[in-house]
Amino acid sequence: MPMVRFDGVSKSYPGGKEALSKVSFELARGEFAFLTGHSGAGKSTLLKLMLQMERPSKGQVFVDGDCVNTMKSSLVPLLRRKVGVVFQNHQLLFDRSVYDNVAMPLLIAGYQPAEAARRVRAALDSVGLLGFERRNPIELSGGEQQRVGIARAVVNKPQLLLADEPTGNLDPELSEEIMKLFLRFQQVGVTVLIATHDIPLIERMGHRRLILDHGSLHDSGGQRAGFERGDHVRT
């Protein structure tokens, strides 16, 4: 059973044109893939469908074998607990400490405080922010905030990790470091899908690429080079 399966998925927003059209692909368990495409190609939309933040107009989305678009709303929280997400606007809460931000998924899942504390430390350690627990995220740099967001996404040991522009606004060095961090999660078995504009970085790293172009998907299938932004490759 693949971790993620899209089955002829189309999505049109009310009043808008089609953001995704007939998208089909699978992500195997433990796979690492990039999702690229021009601005407005539908990358964020595709990620949102996996969390039932949006529902497809046509087709079906499966995560871990469960059909997401027909899922009862009472089950959606459980789905979201096994999917970690990192957003471009890292969605941190500035009225609480780094620790409280990262611990939030654990509190929600009902962990004991001691176990939660252990996991928060481990997650912060894995993104190189051990010792930042008591800081307020607003005092941190953009890259540090981004990493707090990643720590929060992985603290509950998700099976699937989604990231939307996790390296936006970061310098190349830090971007690469963050990508390596995602790779490490893949190495311990997490399925990772990263939406990004950063073509040079993707080129350097290799890996499978899903390319969106005006809502249509082109799957590189493996390590194919030569796709630049705006290259409209059709099969």
Add this chain to the structure above:
Amino acid sequence: MSAPDSPKRQTANAPRKPQVGASTHKVSLKDQLNGWAQQHQLVAVETLMRLLTKPLGSIMTWLVIAISLTLPGAMWMTLDNLSQLSNRFQASGSMSVYLKPAVQDTQAQQLLSCIESMDGVADVRFISADDALAEFRASSGLGEALDLLPENPLPGVIVVEPELALPQQDVIALADSLRSEPRVDSVELDTAWLDRLHALLALSERIVWVMGALLALGILLVVGNTIRLSIAARVDEIRVTKLVGATNAWVRRPFLYTGLWFGMVGGLVSWILLAIGWALVSGPVEDLAALYGSEYRLLPLSAGAALVLLLGAMLLGWLGAWWSVVRHLHRIEP
């Protein structure tokens, strides 16, 4: 940066769990229940602390709740006291025992001492037919006209004062037993005005209930509105928590507790207001009662009523919060 599986983390806690897969690190049911109870406790304490440490934002809400509770509370207390008083009046309701015309004064005196020895009788007084006529003559000014009557039309009367503490049904039983005396023509209980007082009290009670219901509605609206504002202030937080897997119940919880605490604080403040009101009024009432030779003391709100007030306020706060949460929370989705 160290890898997610770095040895550093292994030192933190003994047996390492597998890194991946929700199924492999599921929380046990017992832990879940514990966590759930802990969550409630945490949220309860947190929301209470938030209210108490930052009272400025919600002090208006407390006061509105407190005043809305104090009004019916005070009326309730007043009614309680009035019905207490009316019970005393009931007990002191005297009765007039009219004797048959044929009864001689000596027979009447016998009956008098017989009644005097009955249970529950405090005092008896005999007014003979002649005395009654003389009294009537003096008070009516019909002297000469009355002389024209062939005989005295008035019966002799025995006025019976039951004991002060005698309950009303015993007073009625006493009247009934007197009625069955062969020498007694009729017995009249002086209760018409009491009936009127009771009807009035019943009406006032109804008014208190209606007013209470309206003010309860007011409390619902005030709490609902305050919760709506605090939901609006925490939209980002709600989005993020839902995104990382918070259930609706989890998101609702702090708001419901906040409503509950609003009710509780409002109820306690209204206790204080009622106590102050009682203290202000009870002195003068005792002075007034003393002027009438009574030792009547103003009763404070009974413990039961006070408890109902507090619990009712908490329930209303909770309901107001629920109403607001149901209306506004579902619109906030990540």
